Amino acid sequence: MASGEGFLTGQQREKLKIASQNVEILSSSPKSTTSFLSDYPLKVPAGGKVPTAGVAGRHMRRTHSGKLGRAKKDGAGGKGTWGKLLDTDGESRIDRKDPNYDSGEEPYQLVGSTVSDPLDDYKKAVVSIIEEYFSTGDVIVAASDLSELGSTQIRDGFVMLLESADDLAVDILDAVDILALFLARAVVDDILPPAFLTRAKKALPESSMGVQVIQTAEKSYLSAPHHAELVERRWGGSIHLSVEEVKKKIADLLREYVESGDAFEACRCIRELGVSFFHHEVVKRALVLAMEIRTAEPLILKLLKEAAEEGLISSSQMVKGFARLADSLDDLALDIPSAKSLFQSLVPKAISEGWLDESFINSSGENGEIKDKDEKVKWYKEQIVTIIHEYFLSDDIPELIRSLEDLGMPEFNPIFLKKLITLAMDRRNREKEMASVLLSALHIEIFSTEDIVSGFVMLLESAEDTALDILDASNALALFLARAVIDDVLAPLNLEEIDSKLPLNCSGSETVHMAKSLVAARHAGERILRCWGGGTGWAVEDAKDKILKLLEEYESGGVVGEACQCIRDLDMPFFNHEVVKKALVMAMEKKNDRMLDLLQECFGEGLITSNEMTKGFTRIKDGLEDLALDIPNAEEKFSFYVDYAQKKGWLLPSFVSSVVDGP
Numbered sequence: 001m002a003s004g005e006g007f008l009t010g011q012q013r014e015k016l017k018i019a020s021q022n023v024e025i026l027s028s029s030p031k032s033t034t035s036f037l038s039d040y041p042l043k044v045p046a047g048g049k050v051p052t053a054g055v056a057g058r059h060m061r062r063t064h065s066g067k068l069g070r071a072k073k074d075g076a077g078g079k080g081t082w083g084k085l086l087d088t089d090g091e092s093r094i095d096r097k098d099p100n101y102d103s104g105e106e107p108y109q110l111v112g113s114t115v116s117d118p119l120d121d122y123k124k125a126v127v128s129i130i131e132e133y134f135s136t137g138d139v140i141v142a143a144s145d146l147s148e149l150g151s152t153q154i155r156d157g158f159v160m161l162l163e164s165a166d167d168l169a170v171d172i173l174d175a176v177d178i179l180a181l182f183l184a185r186a187v188v189d190d191i192l193p194p195a196f197l198t199r200a201k202k203a204l205p206e207s208s209m210g211v212q213v214i215q216t217a218e219k220s221y222l223s224a225p226h227h228a229e230l231v232e233r234r235w236g237g238s239i240h241l242s243v244e245e246v247k248k249k250i251a252d253l254l255r256e257y258v259e260s261g262d263a264f265e266a267c268r269c270i271r272e273l274g275v276s277f278f279h280h281e282v283v284k285r286a287l288v289l290a291m292e293i294r295t296a297e298p299l300i301l302k303l304l305k306e307a308a309e310e311g312l313i314s315s316s317q318m319v320k321g322f323a324r325l326a327d328s329l330d331d332l333a334l335d336i337p338s339a340k341s342l343f344q345s346l347v348p349k350a351i352s353e354g355w356l357d358e359s360f361i362n363s364s365g366e367n368g369e370i371k372d373k374d375e376k377v378k379w380y381k382e383q384i385v386t387i388i389h390e391y392f393l394s395d396d397i398p399e400l401i402r403s404l405e406d407l408g409m410p411e412f413n414p415i416f417l418k419k420l421i422t423l424a425m426d427r428r429n430r431e432k433e434m435a436s437v438l439l440s441a442l443h444i445e446i447f448s449t450e451d452i453v454s455g456f457v458m459l460l461e462s463a464e465d466t467a468l469d470i471l472d473a474s475n476a477l478a479l480f481l482a483r484a485v486i487d488d489v490l491a492p493l494n495l496e497e498i499d500s501k502l503p504l505n506c507s508g509s510e511t512v513h514m515a516k517s518l519v520a521a522r523h524a525g526e527r528i529l530r531c532w533g534g535g536t537g538w539a540v541e542d543a544k545d546k547i548l549k550l551l552e553e554y555e556s557g558g559v560v561g562e563a564c565q566c567i568r569d570l571d572m573p574f575f576n577h578e579v580v581k582k583a584l585v586m587a588m589e590k591k592n593d594r595m596l597d598l599l600q601e602c603f604g605e606g607l608i609t610s611n612e613m614t615k616g617f618t619r620i621k622d623g624l625e626d627l628a629l630d631i632p633n634a635e636e637k638f639s640f641y642v643d644y645a646q647k648k649g650w651l652l653p654s655f656v657s658s659v660v661d662g663p
Contacts, residue, residue, distance in 0.1 A: 126146075129146060154192070158183065159200060161182075165213050169209055175209070176213050181221060183213060183214065184221035188222075197218060198394055223573070246275055250281055253270065258300075267303070270313075276314070279312075279313045279314070280320035283304065283313065283321020283325075284321045287322070291336050297346075309355065322360055323408055324408070325343065376409070377415065380415065384407075387404070388400075392427070392431050401445050413448075413455070414457075418455050420435050420438065420439070421439075425466070425473060429532040432479075436480065439452070439484060440573075452494075456480075456498050457501045460506075460509075460511055463477060474511050474514070477515075481495065482515045482518040482524070486528045488615065495512055499512045543570065544582075547567075548582055550563055551586055554594075563598055567607060579602070580608065581616045583616075584616065584638070584641055585627065589631060599650070603650050613651055614650075614651050614652045617655060620638060620641075621638070
């Protein structure tokens with residue numbers, strides 16, 4: 001390589017001379033570079049050789065103050081340092097035509113480059129997609145863009161949300177309720193399985209707000225009757241169509257599809273309906289149409305397959321649609337004689353193509369053939385034993401109710417009650433308490449009084465056989481009966497009805513008489529409510545007192561949200577009819593209809609169900625004559641409240657029709 005001397009100008013040679021003198025001065029100073037480095041030991045390379053002081057010295061900078069100064073970029077030094085040895089004021093004067101020119105001597109500049117973080121890139125891309133979706137509302141484009149990113153994990157995303165609930169609550173005051181509603185909506189829309197709530201709750205710290213989110217989703221949104229419609233409309237969007245209107249729209253779009261054969265357009269119409277919880281109706285009607293119009297079968301199967309593969313119709317909705325059709329085959333056969341054989345040919349096709357889960361065969365019989373009643377009862381008992389055992393482990397009432405609804409066999413509700421109490425009697429008091437609490441919830445949600453009565457009759461008819469395995473079966477059954485009366489699951493007159501259906505002088509009849517004695521005893525409510533050593537630990541009178549106090553506090557200027565939270569904290573949903581009753585009486589006495597706002601909020605949140613509303617109104621109706629002694633216009637006010645409640649959809653149709661004749 002040519003000597004570097006030939007490339008230096010006179011000015012550069014002068015700078016080199018000055019720099020050399022500075023090095024000599026530095027090396028002769030009291031604390032030389034070598035001794036200075038001894039204060040900052042170097043890391044020895046793996047090979048064991050220590051770099052020489054001279055080499056290290058080239059990379060160290062020393063200020064005039066004697067303090068360590070970090071090197072400036074390009075080796076120019078920091079403030080108070082000497083700068084680069086060969087620094088020039090202008091551009092390099094290297095002559096590229098010189099015969100000794102070496103390209104390696106060309107001046108160069110290091111350019112920094114930021115290392116890209118894939119997660120940051122993903123977040124930026126997602127933010128852009130979301131903002132565009134909020135501005136356009138185009139679901140298809142947003143879904144396509146997200147699909148291209150290929151990193152979307154919905155379940156993990158909800159876990160992260162629950163884990164960060166405490167932080168979110170700092171900036172968003174109602175974060176718990178908002179997250180709970182998103183969580184409930186995800187379950188209703190079949191985005192998350194109900195079991196996700198149980199698993200997530202176990203994975204979070206008990207004191208975290210994430211657990212509060214899950215509990216709010218379960219109690220306020222997913223436990224109410226017709227909770228799907230309630231959650232769907234919570235944001236003020238979704239559809240506001242009656243069930244019959246939705247069915248008509250489904251029938252119209254299916255017939256239009258059969259005529260046009262445009263599966264993409266049909267899927268778009270199904271999606272626009274916004275009733276993911278009602279897609280089983282699409283499946284059922286599509287299959288019926290395939291039976292009615294034989295040439296349409298290939299098109300129908302194609303549509304259902306595409307809807308399943310796109311995730312438009314979930315696996316559970318598909319199974320439910322097939323199950324509903326299977327249950328109605330006898331009636332359908334009156335119009336389509338070959339309905340059963342056609343259905344049995346459709347099932348294996350759907351399973352082989354992968355859009356109908358094989359679990360359908362287990363619930364309906366091989367090749368879709370419906371089992372006879374004895375086989376169905378046997379299968380049903382096997383399923384509910386598993387469901388009850390899971391409930392005893394998880395204490396998850398909403399999940400149990402959903403499991404029963406998925407079975408779709410309400411005619412066997414009495415069998416479930418019998419099995420529930422039989423299994424509980426052979427366990428600890430904890431399970432007995434859980435069975436009583438569950439019975440109250442089932443009565444509110446999906447079991448009729450006739451179901452409860454029939455279930456207890458079946459239990460008492462087999463009481464002698466049960467006593468062979470459970471020695472105190474008679475006493476336990478009497479307590480279950482009495483507890484059902486205290487919890488308003490049964491009325492005292494229902495005990496007479498049960499007794500009348502039993503053989504004379506049987507052991508079951510003696511058990512009913514024992515239950516009557518327990519209910520008639522002094523302070524029966526308090527004692528029976530704690531009969532299993534569990535429950536809320538409150539006497540009925542204590543609960544009534546707490547309800548009265550929270551209503552008085554709200555009436556005197558309290559906040560609706562706080563009053564709802566107090567009702568929720570009572571944790572006695574089976575006793576919310578008392579809240580309704582006392583709120584209406586207080587509204588009559590105070591001549592203040594503010595209580596109606598509280599009841600509307602409770603109903604809107606799913607905190608007080610239609611059953612409990614109806615029960616509360618019924619109690620007022622039954623006691624109107626006594627109320628009129630203290631409140632002369634009680635009947636007039638009650639009629640006004642009934643009209644108001646009817647408009648708001650609080651009451652069951654059966655109650656409204658009974659009031660038409662007058663209190």
